[in-house]
Amino acid sequence: MLTIGFRTLKTALGTGISLLVAQELLSLQYFVSAGILTILCIQPTKRRSITTAFSRATACVVGMLTGVILFTLLGYHWFTIILLFLLLIPILVQLKIQEGLLTSTVIIFHLYLEKHFSLAFLWNELQLIGVGVGVALVMNLYMPSKEKKLLAYRQQIDRNIQRILKELGIFIQEGDTMWSGKEFMETAEWLAEAKDLSLQTVENDLLWKKDEHYLYFHMRERQFERLERMLPLVSSVDLQVKQVAFVSDLFSYLSQHLHDNPRATYNHVQEVRKVLKEMDLPQTREEFESRALLYTLLNEMEQFILIHLEFA
Numbered sequence: 572m573l574t575i576g577f578r579t580l581k582t583a584l585g586t587g588i589s590l591l592v593a594q595e596l597l598s599l600q601y602f603v604s605a606g607i608l609t610i611l612c613i614q615p616t617k618r619r620s621i622t623t624a625f626s627r628a629t630a631c632v633v634g635m636l637t638g639v640i641l642f643t644l645l646g647y648h649w650f651t652i653i654l655l656f657l658l659l660i661p662i663l664v665q666l667k668i669q670e671g672l673l674t675s676t677v678i679i680f681h682l683y684l685e686k687h688f689s690l691a692f693l694w695n696e697l698q699l700i701g702v703g704v705g706v707a708l709v710m711n712l713y714m715p716s717k718e719k720k721l722l723a724y725r726q727q728i729d730r731n732i733q734r735i736l737k738e739l740g741i742f743i744q745e746g747d748t749m750w751s752g753k754e755f756m757e758t759a760e761w762l763a764e765a766k767d768l769s770l771q772t773v774e775n776d777l778l779w780k781k782d783e784h785y786l787y788f789h790m791r792e793r794q795f796e797r798l799e800r801m802l803p804l805v806s807s808v809d810l811q812v813k814q815v816a817f818v819s820d821l822f823s824y825l826s827q828h829l830h831d832n833p834r835a836t837y838n839h840v841q842e843v844r845k846v847l848k849e850m851d852l853p854q855t856r857e858e859f860e861s862r863a864l865l866y867t868l869l870n871e872m873e874q875f876i877l878i879h880l881e882f883a
Contacts, residue, residue, distance in 0.1 A: 577715055578615060585609045585710040593702050600695050604677050608703025611674060613710055616771050620711040623670065624704045630663055630671020631678045631700050637662070638679045639688050647686050655679065717772055721784045724765035728791055731758040733826045735798055740822025743805050744815055755799070762792045790882040797875045801868060808864050817843055818865050821872060833879040840876060844869055 589609040593602035612627060614620040637659050645651045659679075663669045678696055685692055731754040738750045769785035808815060821843050828836050 578613065581710045582610055582613050585613055585706050588710075589703055589706045592706070593699060597698055597702070599698055599702075601677075601681050601699065604681070605699050605703040605706075607677065608674055608700065609707045609710075612704055612707030617711055617714060620708060624708055626668040627671040627674045628700050628704050629666070630668045630675040631696070633662060633666070633668075634659055634671075634675025635678045635682065635693075635696060638682045642682060643688070647683055652679075652683065717768055721765065721769060721772070724761055724768070725784070725787065728758055728761050728765065728788070729829060731761070732791065732795065732798070733829050736822050736826035736829070739798075739801060739805050740819045740826065743808055743822065744819035755802075758795055762788060762795060766792070786882065790878055793878045794875050797871050797878070801871050804864055804868050804871070808868075814865050817846065818868055821869075825872065825875070833876050833883055837873065837876045837880060840869065840872055 586606040586609050589605040590602060593599045593605035599605070608627065612620060612624045614623050638655055641651055641655050641658070645654070659675065660669070660672065663672055663675070678700075681696065682688060682692070735754050735758070738752075738754075742750070765788045766785065769782055769788055773782040773785055808818075821840065824839060825836065828839075
């Protein structure tokens with residue numbers, strides 16, 4: 572089924588309005604250029620739209636001034652166009668507005684077709700730029716809220732992290748299970764999508780405030796990296812070591828208390844570490860290696876919780 576996105580709708584409506592204003596209300600020459608400018612300036616976020624509009628408008632003015640100078644000195648010839656772009660492109664790159672090359676080219680070709688420069692032509696081009704850029708900015712003033720989708724991502728990611736913690740706890744005590752581990756793939760994909768979406772929310776905030784959602788997903792991403800580091804450790808632990816039960820219970824505890832006060836969770840881990848430290852020393856090399864792995868897992872769990880504590 573064919574669907575029309577919100578940005579597509581804004582682009583279509585904005586282009587039509589630009590043509591209406593430029594052609595019907597202002598009777599401008601080359602009025603289609605206003606529609607082209609609007610199409611190029613409508614962006615996914617408010618900040619990007621403002622940046623793009625500024626770059627393209629400035630590039631148009633720079634291109635027009637450069638064209639006027641060279642055409643006046645050298646005439647309206649094909650080789651003048653070559654020299655013009657050899658000069659214009661480095662200027663736009665130096666000013667960091669090279670994305671405006673296409674729109675400035677349109678203005679330059681208007682001048683090339685006119686074969687002369689006048690105040691009336693200048694006024695016509697400035698109005699084209701104003702209409703095209705202005706309509707795009709107005710169309711981008713409203714951005715649909717992404718709050719519901721971001722909250723849904725948070726719930727999905729948190730559920731998966733809880734499931735991963737729970738399954739790691741079961742695996743470390745019982746060995747191989749029927750768990751497919753698909754939550755690892757899903758979580759990595761959802762985290763990437765959620766961070767991209769939350770970045771769009773940040774760029775739609777013209778006050779340049781930090782977004783809580785982005786910080787939250789960044790925190791979960793760092794925790795997820797710790798879970799990925801735990802996976803090979805869990806698969807290498809000797810299930811016969813009695814300390815395994817304590818670590819298994821700890822995984823289950825973290826799963827159930829993922830949203831609790833991280834300070835209390837951290838203290839609980841320290842209590843488990845204290846209990847393990849007071850147990851008898853390993854008697855064999857194999858037991859020593861397995862307990863060393865368990866302590867490494869404890870360290871990873873501590874870092875997992877400290878990431879949440881830092882966020883909180």
